[in-house]
Amino acid sequence: MTLSLDLAVPGRVQVAASAGAGAVVAVIGPNGAGKSTLLRALAGLVGCRGEVAVDGRSWSHPPLPVRERSVGLAFQGQLLFPHLTALENVAFGPRSRGVARDQAHRTAQDWLDRFGVGDLAGRRPRELSGGQAQRVSIARALATRPRLLLLDEPFAGLDIGVAAALRVELAQHLTAYDGVTLLVTHDAIDALTLADTVWVLDVGRLVQVGAPRQVAAQPTTEHVARLVGLNVLPTEGHFLSFSPRAVTVSLTEPAGSARHRWHGPVTSLAPHGDAVRLLVSAEPDLLADVTPEAVAELRLQPGSPVWLSVKATAIRTYAAAPVPPA
Numbered sequence: 001m002t003l004s005l006d007l008a009v010p011g012r013v014q015v016a017a018s019a020g021a022g023a024v025v026a027v028i029g030p031n032g033a034g035k036s037t038l039l040r041a042l043a044g045l046v047g048c049r050g051e052v053a054v055d056g057r058s059w060s061h062p063p064l065p066v067r068e069r070s071v072g073l074a075f076q077g078q079l080l081f082p083h084l085t086a087l088e089n090v091a092f093g094p095r096s097r098g099v100a101r102d103q104a105h106r107t108a109q110d111w112l113d114r115f116g117v118g119d120l121a122g123r124r125p126r127e128l129s130g131g132q133a134q135r136v137s138i139a140r141a142l143a144t145r146p147r148l149l150l151l152d153e154p155f156a157g158l159d160i161g162v163a164a165a166l167r168v169e170l171a172q173h174l175t176a177y178d179g180v181t182l183l184v185t186h187d188a189i190d191a192l193t194l195a196d197t198v199w200v201l202d203v204g205r206l207v208q209v210g211a212p213r214q215v216a217a218q219p220t221t222e223h224v225a226r227l228v229g230l231n232v233l234p235t236e237g238h239f240l241s242f243s244p245r246a247v248t249v250s251l252t253e254p255a256g257s258a259r260h261r262w263h264g265p266v267t268s269l270a271p272h273g274d275a276v277r278l279l280v281s282a283e284p285d286l287l288a289d290v291t292p293e294a295v296a297e298l299r300l301q302p303g304s305p306v307w308l309s310v311k312a313t314a315i316r317t318y319a320a321a322p323v324p325p326a
Contacts, residue, residue, distance in 0.1 A: 001020075001021040001022075001054070001055055001147050001178055001179050001180055002018065002019070002020055002021065002053075002054070002055060002056065002180075003018060003019045003020075003023075003052075003053070003054055003148060003180040004018045004051070004052075004053045005017060005018070005042070005050070005051065005052045005053070006050045006051050007038075007041055007042075007048045007049065007050035007051065007052055007060075008048060008049045008050050009034070009037050009038075009041050009046055009047070009048045009049075010049070011204075012034050012037045012204055013033075013034030013037045013038050013041070013201070013204040013205075014204055014205060015034075015038055015199075015201070015205075015206045016206065017199060017206060017209065017324075019180045019182075019197065020180070021178050021179070021180070022177065022178050022179075022180075023180050023181070023196060023197055024174050024181045024183065024194055024195045024196050024197070025180070025181065025182050025183065025195060025196075025197045025198070025199055026183050026185055026190060026191035026194065026195035026197070026198045026199070026212065027039075027182055027183065027184045027185070027198075027199050027201060028184075028185060028186070028191060028198060028199070028200055028201070028223070028224065028227065029200055029201035029202050029221070029223055030202065030223040032203075033201040033202055033203065033204065033223075034201050034203075034204040034205075035152075035184045035201055036075075036152050036184060038182075038201070039073075039150045039152055039182060039184060042071070042148065042150060042182070043066065043069065043071050043073055043150055044059070044063070044064065044065065044066040044069050044071075045066065048060075054069075054070065054147055054148060055147065067096070069148070070144070070146045070147040070148060070179075071146050071147075071148045071149075071150060072093075072140075072141035072142055072143075072144060072146035072148070072149045072150065073141055073150050073152075074134075074137045074138045074140070074141040074149075074150070074151050074152070074154050075137075075152040075153075075154075076152055076153040076154065076156040076157060079137070080125040080133060080136060080137060080140070081125075082124065082125050082126065083124070084124070085121065085122050085123060085124055086112060086117065086120050086121050086122070086123055086124075086125075086128065086136045087105060087108050087109060087112065087121035087122065088108075089108075089125075089136055089137075089140050090107075090108035090111055090112060090136060090139045090140045090143045091104040091105050091107065091108035091143070092140065093140060093143045093144040094107050094108070094143055094144055097144060107143055108121075108139070108143055109121060111139035111140075111142055111143050112135075112136065112139050114139070114169075114173065115135040115136075115138060115139050115166075115169055116135065116169065117132050117135045117136060117139075120132055120136075129162075130157060130158050130159075130162070131158050131159075131162035131163075131165070131166060134154060134155070134158060134166060135166060135169070137154070138151070138154060138166075138170065142173070146179060147179045147180070148179060148180055148181075148182070149177070149179055149180070149181040149182070150181075150182050151181065151182070151183045151184065152184045153184055153185060153186065154166070154170070154183070155167060155185075155187065155190065156186075167189070167190065167193060167194065170194065171193060171194055174194065183195060186227070187227075188216065188227045188228050191212045191215075191216075192212045192213065192216065195212050196211065196212070197209065197210070197211065197212075198210060198211070198212050198215045200215065200219075200220070200221055200223075200224055202221050202223065206323055207220060207221060207323065208220045208221065208224070208321070208323065209323050209324055210321060216228040218239070218241070218318045218321070219232050219239075219241070220232070220234075220239055220320050220321075222284065222285075225241070226287070229243075229244065229287070230242070230243060230244075230287075231243070231244065231247070231286050231287055233284065237319060237320070238317055238318065238319055238320070239317070239318055239319075239320060240315050240316070240317055241315070241316050241318070242310050242314050242315045242316065243289075243314070244277060244278075244286075244287040244288050244289040245275070245289045246310050246311070246314035246315075247286065247287070247288035247289070247308050247309070247310055248308070248309045248310070249278065249288050249290050249294065249298065249300075249306050249307070249308060250298075250306065250307045250309070251298055251305075251306060251307070252307065253307050254307055254309040259310075259311070259312045260309065260310045260311075260312070260315065261307060261308065261309040261310075262280070262282035262283065262286060262307070262308045262309075263282060263305070263306070263307050263308075264280050264281045264282035264283070264286075264305070264306070264308075265280070265281050265302075265303050265304060265305050265306070266278050266279070266280055266281075266300055266301065266302055266303065266304045266305075266306055267279040267280060267281045267285070267302060268302060269295065269300060269301070269302065272289060274291075275289040275290060275291060275292075276289070276290055276291070276292055276294075276295050277289050278290060278300065278306075280306060280308055282308060286308055288308055
């Protein structure tokens with residue numbers, strides 16, 4: 001299975017990219033970058049210009065109706081049919097494609113069993129927990145054996161333990177899935193544990209493509225840098241990155257060997273492992289990790305003016321990798 005696209009939803013997103021059989025693509029970027037719009041355009045739910053081709057067949061010229069696209073959809077919030085049981089929700093796709101009722105129900109039961117909710121087949125959505133409902137939603141997306149699986153933040157709103165368990169279950173399925181999966185996420189864990197490729201969108205454009213660990217190590221946008229807990233500074237043709245732990249925080253301008261320094265107020269403080277992570281409104285905004293003792297000693301709070309400094313030896317430099325052609 002192959003996916004090739006060069007599409008645009010005017011004023012919202014423009015992406016040219018491709019993916020091969022079995023690919024799991026994490027689509028990341030800030031709010032408003034066009035991630036969900038991209039998925040809806042691929043599903044045919046949003047009108048777009050350009051070309052989408054699956055297995056060499058055009059879905060764009062002429063536009064292929066939604067019901068004829070081999071697409072499985074699972075959006076955040078589940079969006080299950082409230083009047084149908086879990087079994088009927090999952091059977092809906094096969095039934096709408098002409099599969100006999102008994103066979104559709106057997107297929108649905110099989111998918112519910114795979115995601116550990118087979119014993120809940122007779123319950124309606126209001127009788128399910130958030131994690132149970134999302135399992136049903138993903139099972140429904142897969143029940144038609146789609147060639148293109150579109151998951152829009154499937155773990156959003158779930159507690160940490162439930163999300164972790166569902167992530168493992170989904171990963172087990174995706175290892176044997178030969179279609180293409182696009183997973184919109186705001187969580188670095190999803191990209192690192194589920195995906196083999198990352199597409200980074202920013203202001204509706206594809207700005208970085210690469211393996212998850214390569215993108216995490218060398219982010220080229222502030223959003224991805226924050227996602228993986230790095231500071232990134234763009235310079236002419238290059239990027240500079242450094243860990244928040246490499247940042248020294250002081251109340252007076254630093255002197256000595258630290259070549260890079262910034263000044264600004266503390267925007268926020270939050271626990272981060274055994275440290276406290278500061279967000280400082282400098283130019284640009286920067287992260288710094290300090291000890292709880294340092295917070296007390298420096299009397300840090302939102303609005304406190306501070307100086308940040310980093311030694312040159314703690315900074316990595318890398319070039320911006322070009323976005324591969326579709």
